[in-house]
Amino acid sequence: MKVLGIAMGRRNGNSEILLKHALKACEEDGAEVSFFRLHDYHINPCTGCELCTKLGRRHEERHCMYPWDADDTRQIADMIEAADGLILAAPAYHLMPPGIGTVMLNRNHCCIDVPGHRGDYSFKRRVCASIGVGGSDWTSLFMPILNFIGTEMLGSTMHLADQMKLHRTPAVGMVLCNKEALDRATQLGHNVMTELKREEEVVVYHGEEGMCPICHNSIVVIRNGRMACAICDYEGDPVIEDGKIKSIKWDCGIEGTRWSPHGNEHHDSEQFTSVKFDKEAGGVGYVFTEEQQKEMAEGRAKWSKYLEPVMPKRK
Ligand SMILES: Cc1cc2nc3c(=O)[nH]c(=O)nc-3n(C[C@H](O)[C@H](O)[C@H](O)COP(=O)(O)O)c2cc1C
Numbered sequence: 001m002k003v004l005g006i007a008m009g010r011r012n013g014n015s016e017i018l019l020k021h022a023l024k025a026c027e028e029d030g031a032e033v034s035f036f037r038l039h040d041y042h043i044n045p046c047t048g049c050e051l052c053t054k055l056g057r058r059h060e061e062r063h064c065m066y067p068w069d070a071d072d073t074r075q076i077a078d079m080i081e082a083a084d085g086l087i088l089a090a091p092a093y094h095l096m097p098p099g100i101g102t103v104m105l106n107r108n109h110c111c112i113d114v115p116g117h118r119g120d121y122s123f124k125r126r127v128c129a130s131i132g133v134g135g136s137d138w139t140s141l142f143m144p145i146l147n148f149i150g151t152e153m154l155g156s157t158m159h160l161a162d163q164m165k166l167h168r169t170p171a172v173g174m175v176l177c178n179k180e181a182l183d184r185a186t187q188l189g190h191n192v193m194t195e196l197k198r199e200e201e202v203v204v205y206h207g208e209e210g211m212c213p214i215c216h217n218s219i220v221v222i223r224n225g226r227m228a229c230a231i232c233d234y235e236g237d238p239v240i241e242d243g244k245i246k247s248i249k250w251d252c253g254i255e256g257t258r259w260s261p262h263g264n265e266h267h268d269s270e271q272f273t274s275v276k277f278d279k280e281a282g283g284v285g286y287v288f289t290e291e292q293q294k295e296m297a298e299g300r301a302k303w304s305k306y307l308e309p310v311m312p313k314r315k
Contacts, residue, residue: 001196003189004083005035008090008098014133014166014175018185019089022131025189026085031196036079041072043103052110054285064110076104077111080153085127085161085192088150092134092142097149105149112155126154127195127203129162129188135170144217144231151215151259158215158232158259159203161195162188213250214257220248232257 003026009015016037023033044066052062068074080086090097128150132143143165151160164184169175175182191206198204210216215232222228227248228235234257236250255262276287288296 001031001084001193002082003031003033003085003087003192003196004079005033005087005089006104007035007037008039008088008101009133010091010172011037013091013172014169015089015091015131017173017175018131018133018164018166018181019087021182021185022087022089022129022189022192025186026087026193029190029193029197031085031193034079036076038098038100038104041076043073043076043100043107044071045103046106046109062110062112064107071107073104073107074111077108080108081111083126084124085129085196086150086154087129087131087188087192088146089131090133090142090146092132092139095138095141097132097142097146101146101149105152108153112153124155125159125201125203127159127161127192128154129160129192129207130164131185131188132163132165133169133175134165134167137167139165139167141219144215144219147215147217148231156259156263158254158257159195160205160207160216161203162191162205163207163216164188211248214254214259229257232259233263 003023005019005023007016007019019035023035027033047065049065051065055062064073066073088097088101090101093099128147130143130146130150132139132146134142143163147160147163151158164181166175166178166181169178169181188206194206195203205216207216211218211220212229212232212234214234215229217229217231219230220227221230223235226235226237234250235252236248238245239247239249254260257263
C-alpha cells in the first residue's frame with residue numbers, strides 16, 4: 001500500500017512536521033510512504049478552456065491544452081494515481097488553504113476520469129486525510145476546502161478517514177513543543193492505515209465530528225428555506241429550541257450528496273447545466289439555437305473591443 005503526503009507549507013514547517021509524523025505511522029503499519037512539497041512543483045493555472053471536459057464527455061482520454069511537459073501537473077497526477085492513501089498538510093492562508101492547492105486541484109481536472117464520463121461510477125477505493133495548521137483561529141474556510149481538495153483529487157467520492165486542525169501555531173517549527181498535536185498526527189496516520197486495510201467499501205471517519213455527518217465539515221448555506229452543507233450538498237432543516245438553532249435534522253443518505261453516483265449524474269444532467277449537450281456530435285459542445293449563437297458571437301465581439309487589459313510590465 002502506498003501513502004503519499006503533499007506538503008503545502010514552509011520547508012520543515014509545522015504542517016510538514018505533522019505530515020511526517022502521520023507518514024511515519026503509516027510506514028510502521030506497513031505502507032510505502034513518500035511526500036512532496038507542492039512549492040517545488042510548477043503548475044500552470046487552468047485557463048478554463050474546457051478541452052478536458054469535452055474529451056471526458058466524448059469518453060476520450062483527457063488531456064490539457066498545455067502540453068504535458070509544459071509543467072509538473074502530469075507528474076503530480078501520476079503520483080496521486082499510484083497512491084492508495086493521500087494525506088494533505090497545509091497552513092491556513094487568509095482563512096483558506098494556500099492558493100497553490102486549488103491551482104493543483106483545478107489542473108487535476110484534466111488528469112482524472114470524472115465518474116460518469118466513462119459510463120462507470122466505480123473507482124479504486126482510496127482514502128484521504130487532512131492536516132491543517134493556523135497561526136491564529138482564523139480558519140473557518142480552511143479545513144472544508146482542504147478536505148474538498150483531497151476528496152476531489154481522489155475522484156469525487158467520500159473517503160475522508162480523518163482530519164486534524166491546529167490553531168495558534170504561528171512560528172515555524174513550534175508544533176514540536178506540542179506533544180498532543182504530534183501524537184494526534186501519528187494517530188491520523190494509523191487511522192489512514194486502518195481504513196486502507198478495511199475490507200468493506202465504506203471508509204469510516206475517525207476525526208472530530210463536523211456539523212455535516214457525510215463530509216464532516218461545518219459550513220452550511222441556506223437554500224430554498226432549507227440548510228445545505230456547502231461542501232457535499234447534504235440537505236436538512238434546523239431544529240430550533242428557545243429561538244436558537246440547536247442542530248440540523250438531515251434527511252437524506254449519502255446517495256443525496258455530491259459524493260455519490262446521484263451527485264455525479266445530477267452534475268452532468270441537462271437540468272443542472274441548463275444547456276443541452278450536442279450528443280450527436282459525441283457530446284463535444286453545447287446546443288444553442290441559431291439566434292442564441294448569433295447573440296453570443298456578436299456580444300463577445302462587441303465586449304472584446306471594450307477596454308484593453310493592462311498587461312504586466314516585463315523586460
Ligand atoms: C500569507 C499568509 C496568510 C496567513 N493567513 C492565516 C489565516 O488566515 N489564519 C491563520 O490562522 N493563520 C494564517 N497564517 C499563519 C500560518 O497559517 C501559520 O504561520 C502556520 O504555522 C504556517 O504553517 P507552516 O509552518 O506549515 O508553513 C498565514 C500565513 C501567511 C504566510
